[in-house]
Amino acid sequence: MRDFENTNPIVVTVYFFAVSGICMFVSHPILLALSFFGALGYFISRHGARKVGLHLAMLAFLLTLALINPLVSSAGATQLFFINNSPVTLEATLYGIFASGAVVGVIYWFLSYTEIMTSDKLLYVLSRLSPKLSLVLSMALRYVALLAAQRKKIRQTQIALGLYSDGNIIDRVRGEMRVFSVLVSFALENGIITADSMAARGYGSGRRTSFAIFKFSSRDIFTLALILIFFALTVASMATGALDFEFYPYLSPIKTDLWAVIGYISYGMLVLLPTFAQMEERARWKYLRSKI
Amino acid sequence: MEILKIEDLSFSYPGSESRVLDGASFSLLEGELCVLAGSTGSGKSTLLRLIKRELSPRGEKSGRVIFEGREIEELDAREAASAIGFVMQKPEQQIVCDTVWHELAFGLENLGLSRADIAIRVAEMASYFGIDAWYDKKVSELSGGQKQLLNLASVMVMRPRLLLLDEPTSQLDPIAATEFMHTVRKLVNDLALSVIIVEHRLEEIIPLCDRLVLLDGGRVLKSGSPREVISTLDRDSESIMAMPISARIAHKLGFRGECPISMREGREWLRANCQNFIRSLEAKETESSGELALSFEGVCFRYDKALPDALASLDLEVKVGEIFCVLGGNGSGKSTALGVASGTLKAYSGKVKVFGKKLSDYKNGSLYFECLSLLPQDVQNVFLKNSVKEELEDARADISALPFDISHLLSRHPYDLSGGEQQIVALAKVLARKPRLLLLDEPTKALDAAKKQAFVELLRHLKADGMTILIVTHDVEFAASVADRCALFFRGEAVSCAEPTRFFSDNNFYTTSARRLSRSHYDRVVTEDALLALCRLNGRAEEGAR
Structure with a gap:
């Protein structure tokens, strides 16, 4: 239905x-x-x-x-x-x-x-405006989810190592800064591998098309x-x-x-x-x- | 038909004198599953990347890589991208898009296929791999094994004729790894696909493969059917450590000739070649103090109100000075128990005591100072600095006090280290907190056979210094060789708990390969060392008959 x-x-x-x-x-x-x-x-x-x-x-x-x-x-x-x-x-x-x-x-x-x-319906609508935009947005959404999960993991790890103290505000800000700086290296390293994976699957080999799971039915x-x-x-x-x-x-x-x-x-x-x-x-x- | 031919391939990285590859040659037939093995630094990953043009490293190269009669440089860009597929080590990092269906379509979009063609190919591949159930999902919701299957499927939609896999299962748990390997074998059988796979975990894949190529120092040492290659190996060669247990046992007992490989061949070989007058070794009594390092009493935990219990009234006791291994399937609550013990997750009911004191009585981080430390599964998260030296200074670690040597790694960036090296450096950082109770989550995941042996020695050394160690692992062989006691988790509870010899002898499926090999021949043998000792004690069958 x-x-x-x-x-x-x-x-x-x-x-x-x-x-x-x-x-x-x-x-x-x-x-x-x-x-x-x-x-x-x-x-x-x-x-x-x-x-x-x-x-x-x-x-x-x-x-x-x-x-x-x-x-x-x-x-x-x-x-x-x-x-x-x-x-x-x-x-x-x-x-x-x-x-x-x-x-x-x-x-x-x-x-x-x-x-x-x-989000994927929204992405579909935007991709009708520009296919490139839809890929960029899809990758951005994926990265936001990935980095958020990674940040949580790093924080928990540092807590269990006793290296992340949240006693007062300054400590907490300092801790967040350390986590943030390592997230940047993580994102860069990740980006290189993702770029390899994209090249390996023919990205940049010519004109792209854009696929969507939504159809335009007669209804x-x-x-x-x-x-x-x-x-x-x-x-x-x-x-x-x-x-x-x-x-x-x-x-x-x-x-x-x-x-x-x-x-x-x-x-x-x-x-x-x-x-x-x-x-x-x-x-x-x-x-x-x-x-x- | 020959699909790939490597002729006299040499390669060196820019600015480096030494050659990573030094005149390697071999060829691959259509529809062959080929395993490329060799120790770290033997050039196997470099060789694999030189076959995939888009990923070839820069440097000085000589020799030829010929794919279907043409040099790979001559292929046009789209042909090269689709005809040769490549799957990398880390499942997470190869994924480009945010949903499963978009990831599957990504390669085909790059090739410029029409929407209707993409729809057909994606649907076909999704049903072949059985991923239609999670077609609409976000990739962030998938497990590691599912992610790697997705990576394989999104390469397979491009209909490659040659598939290259670079340690695809090193980040997966054993069950997901087995599933992945069998999927690859099925692809080879169904499509006559040619596959080259670089692996350090050879136990599983060797009985499934058609060709084994051994690399050493950038040269092809041996190439042929696995039986040929293994039978002609030197007795003390390092490569034998990574081979299936049947081959290992036969080799170490000095057997010459056709080597057994599968479990069935191994059992027959054992029956034919070893006596069993003495059926078991004397059990060693291990003494331990009555004091408890860690105890769970009726601990319940769930990740969300709406979700089922991840720990359902868990009772567990870890004694001071022992190495305790927790085994169990995915989602059985093993890692959750570590999270609760380390205070990062809060139980909603029950008591957790560390050295007889309740967790809540440890104030202001005193729990993490000279008391308890957790080394997580993803050790990369331990690192926050740009070099190993800074890492250790940050944690105020004293290198000279460590039971292992990491001085050669000091100037490297932690992210550039291999999995095993990362593990060791992370451990050094953890040990700087001088924990009396060490919690380890899947410590052997990225280690090859030789490194694993060294790690076992290291843990024994720490234990001798009086440390209590709780390990969560999927690796039954590792648990059998290192643990004083083991527990099996099922649905958030510890269902059985015993010392390893009894634990693994009682289990039928969830047991070590040494036990599975020797079940009908000997009693209560769970480690390879014990099996070897017993075989030597009994003597060879022919000698007994004489």
Whole structure:
């Protein structure tokens, strides 16, 4: 079974940039609400009832942001009440709620994105930009892991030899310096052997190609096409001005003309796309499994 | 068909008068597994690197290396890279990429193959080597043996016709080493691949090889089938020490003629040539004090809350003045026990006492001063300076007080030393702390047969000076010759513990080759020396019959 997170990493990347990018450039309450609930819904669909602590922290963050705006800004025409002789307005309150909702929504989108994009998926996406970059990054990642492990080993060895004292800060810094200097020699020596191993396997013998384990299936192309269509429709709707919205001094009316409705629906579809993909995949799996 | 021919090859490094290779010639047939043996400095690694063009050292070279009828200089770059494969000694350092699949594809990417071709070849090779289960893993998560198999596989995807292996198993434990050797043999059988392997651990590989080439002083001393070569060796030659036990025993008893090589031939030879009126030697009683140097009482340890116990209620006692060997498979908790004893790992339950005092009662590093020292498996981590001299000054070591001589190494960089030399210098640094309890983790891994013998003598000398030594090792032969007592670890517990003669006589599989050779003929013989002594005591079979 392949759900949305297992689609080609390029498609996943395009999706997250499209859905959160729009949310950063509009201030329309409907779109912001769609983005917020879509992001939260997708995150919950991946984790279920777990991660309660994270949600509580996000809620606290959202409430703080939402409360600060009406307290410090008295812009807006509809006054609700006064605190310390400064007016609290309806417009500022709503703006606070929607702006903070937008920020938290984008955070949720990126939480899901970073969970889905493991380092080799990220590497794959970057390698499409430049094959050389992907090799350099792959080697760098390998070296970081190798040196971190080596540093730990050297430290433990020195401790068990009684040659690494961590009694006070100066001793500890001195100890770390010694470990660091030997790590440099280790890296250099290692580098020579790695270079030999690369030459032995034909590195530098001509033009390179670049291999990846991710494929672009017809399903990936279909998903990508859907994302691009919904994205283009939403952007077109933005361009006609149908999704313009002002909080100050008065709330703008929410438009219901054709372009505005196209904008709401296409962004809504974009937001729900991973959920649809998941549902479709599950239904198909159920059907397939019934045949086993 | 002859795949490789070396003609009168001589080589010297720049700025050096002496020739590392001095007119070496031999040839290799297609589909042959050839072992290149010789003592340190005989030029075997240099010879191997001169066959692989990309790795050839700079210097003065004469003579010819002919691969499939052409000199290797004439091959085009991609042909040279793919047709001759090379695997080096240290598994870790040859790996280039961060994931297993990328490492496998690396060579093919360099050759400019299309993505579809790479996918097929990589998939084929991954399933042949059985590494499809860890295809997606990071290379840093693999064990040493897995890393070396990956190195072999990522050379094999390039479809080499000649494979060169430079001490590929010297960093591996015996089980992983055996697996690696058998994989190489399988490749030779399946693909008619030609292989040259440089090794110092010959016991395993000689029964598997087709040709044995002995190098000495840069010349080819002998080349032929292993039986031919071994049968014509001089009785006192150093090379015999590295040969399989059957050949060694026959040689040392002055046997002339066709030498036994495999275990089966060895047993038959023993039955045919040695009497067994006396079936065992008298057991020597070893006395030891009742005092404990180190004790574990119900010690439990795990590396992470979510992981299973690495030590599961371990009970173990090491007495003052003895050499104690801990054996066991990978992941049985041997090295973990050393970590806990040395205070670098903290047990979550149970008591660890060093010289009767709890570990937690040693304050401010007093544990490491004139008390306990740990020499880790990877001795390179002991070194922090740019020369051996600075290392020793750093540790305030007094060279003249050492039971061995390292004065000739003083000006060298510690990383440039051979495995055996590193071991000795690291030991010198450790001994400067004047430990009463010495913990050693796999000390014989990088040592060849002759060096190992010297190391055994050294440990006996330290023991005579009153030191207690706890050794974790995979090397059963070493444990049998040096230990006063041995313990077997299994799933974080010590399951059996006895003096070596009883320990190895009771074990059926986990035992020494001398015991396996003599099981049906003699009782309770676990070391080669004991076996030789018993054979001499009984006399030759023909003499008895007469």
